[in-house]
Amino acid sequence: MICHSFDDIMRMEKRFRTCFVNCLSGVKSPVLLGSQDDNGCTNLAIMSSVFHVGANPPLLGTIIRPHSVPRHSLENIIETGVYTLNHVTVDFFEDAHQTAARYDKDMSEFDAVGLDPIYRNDFPAPFVKQSPLSLGMSLQERQTLSINQTELIIGKIEWVYARPDLIETDGYISFESLGGVGVVGLDSYHMLQALSRLPYAKPKVVH
Amino acid sequence: MICHSFDDIMRMEKRFRTCFVNCLSGVKSPVLLGSQDDNGCTNLAIMSSVFHVGANPPLLGTIIRPHSVPRHSLENIIETGVYTLNHVTVDFFEDAHQTAARYDKDMSEFDAVGLDPIYRNDFPAPFVKQSPLSLGMSLQERQTLSINQTELIIGKIEWVYARPDLIETDGYISFESLGGVGVVGLDSYHMLQALSRLPYAKPKVVH
Numbered sequence: 001m002i003c004h005s006f007d008d009i010m011r012m013e014k015r016f017r018t019c020f021v022n023c024l025s026g027v028k029s030p031v032l033l034g035s036q037d038d039n040g041c042t043n044l045a046i047m048s049s050v051f052h053v054g055a056n057p058p059l060l061g062t063i064i065r066p067h068s069v070p071r072h073s074l075e076n077i078i079e080t081g082v083y084t085l086n087h088v089t090v091d092f093f094e095d096a097h098q099t100a101a102r103y104d105k106d107m108s109e110f111d112a113v114g115l116d117p118i119y120r121n122d123f124p125a126p127f128v129k130q131s132p133l134s135l136g137m138s139l140q141e142r143q144t145l146s147i148n149q150t151e152l153i154i155g156k157i158e159w160v161y162a163r164p165d166l167i168e169t170d171g172y173i174s175f176e177s178l179g180g181v182g183v184v185g186l187d188s189y190h191m192l193q194a195l196s197r198l199p200y201a202k203p204k205v206v207h
Numbered sequence: 208m209i210c211h212s213f214d215d216i217m218r219m220e221k222r223f224r225t226c227f228v229n230c231l232s233g234v235k236s237p238v239l240l241g242s243q244d245d246n247g248c249t250n251l252a253i254m255s256s257v258f259h260v261g262a263n264p265p266l267l268g269t270i271i272r273p274h275s276v277p278r279h280s281l282e283n284i285i286e287t288g289v290y291t292l293n294h295v296t297v298d299f300f301e302d303a304h305q306t307a308a309r310y311d312k313d314m315s316e317f318d319a320v321g322l323d324p325i326y327r328n329d330f331p332a333p334f335v336k337q338s339p340l341s342l343g344m345s346l347q348e349r350q351t352l353s354i355n356q357t358e359l360i361i362g363k364i365e366w367v368y369a370r371p372d373l374i375e376t377d378g379y380i381s382f383e384s385l386g387g388v389g390v391v392g393l394d395s396y397h398m399l400q401a402l403s404r405l406p407y408a409k410p411k412v413v414h
Contacts, residue, residue, distance in 0.1 A: 001368040002369050002371045004366070005366055009364065016378035017262055020378035020379075021263075021265045021364070023378070023379060025257050025258055026257070026387060027234055027235070027382055027389045048259075051258045051270060052232045052270065054228075054272075054357060055225045055228035056228075058228045063258060063260055099408070141354055145260065145361070147266060147347055154352070157213060159211070159212055170226055172226050173391070175233065175391045187407070189402040190383070190389075190401050191399075191400045192397040192399065192400075195300070195396040197395045198396065200307075201308035202308050203310050203319070204305075204308070
């Protein structure tokens with residue numbers, strides 16, 4: 001095994017370290033965060049740090065870096081209290097990735113990359129029409145993590161919009177049917193191939 | 208599109224809701240969290256809510272549910288200040304999943320599921336010998352999220368152990384070479400098939 005200590009990591013060239021450390025959390029689902037300011041100026045930003053916080057009530061967390069592209073998203077979330085999370089498929093992951101470019105605030109990434117905003121149930125944030133699984137979120141908690149000044153955002157799931165065939169009889173959502181992708185690091189996209197669903201684990205000595 | 212509101216979700220049957228909401232964050236890398244108490248009694252628990260917090264310094268976050276199996280892990284992390292995160296591959300994901308069973312504290316999941324603890328560089332938490340990518344972590348911050356009493360753990364990466372062929376020249380780690388798996392919801396494991404690495408996004412109007 002190759003071994004890298006904390007000090008080794010801190011001495012790595014900046015881009016190498018960014019790439020390396022971003023891979024260590026493994027594969028994640030990229031999602032497009034849709035938001036708008038009080039004037040209706042829309043923003044769309046790809047994120048890959050959405051994580052489960054709870055099912056009852058349904059909560060998701062997101063980490064936003066202090067000076068990253070999604071700062072427009074963060075400003076909009078704080079201004080309006082709402083945002084959308086839209087899962088990305090193999091059909092539009094390249095357009096989704098392009099939202100990471102540093103566009104000016106008055107250039108909507110929807111227009112820049114060619115994805116379509118859609119409004120549903122009077123929810124005041126734009127969904128991505130191309131996404132087969134989208135969530136309408138309301139901001140519940142925001143805190144700046146003292147350790148590195150990243151922003152932790154916790155949102156409540158207000159709306160779930162899903163293509164009808166995706167939800168199975170026990171509540172499971174097939175990401176293989178959805179054409180969902182996974183991202184490793186900042187730029188490496190993967191397709192998902194279902195292996196198996198394992199039964200609920202009960203105590204036993206296996207070996 | 209099928210539409211579920213927050214109220215619909217709250218009215219879902221408990222197991223259906225748990226399955227459904229756990230899918231909404233998409234695919235994640237399962238990791239095995241290795242820990243031990245001050246007497247050296249080891250614990251191993253599968254987690255799928257590890258997320259990137261920062262690269263400089265290298266930090267990862269984890270959410271631990273208040274009354275879940277990994278409470279023994281949480282007690283150990285608080286007691287010793289250290290833990291390991293071990294990526295799971297297609298070769299042992301079934302054994303890894305089995306660590307989710309509610310074993311008594313005096314039964315080590317290493318023994319119960321047949322994975323091997325290994326100690327490296329005098330780091331006082333057990334790594335999983337079978338894992339080709341393991342991290343030694345030190346606890347930096349712990350907080351109970353007021354919104355649902357889950358525990359947020361932030362750790363600093365002290366050590367990275369990787370099979371030599373996994374790290375590419377720019378720092379990228381190939382999860383396809385590693386045989387890494389992704390999990391959707393609590394139990395659905397997937398293989399990863401690399402699609403493409405996309406270039407750093409620069410502002411341009413694509414369409």
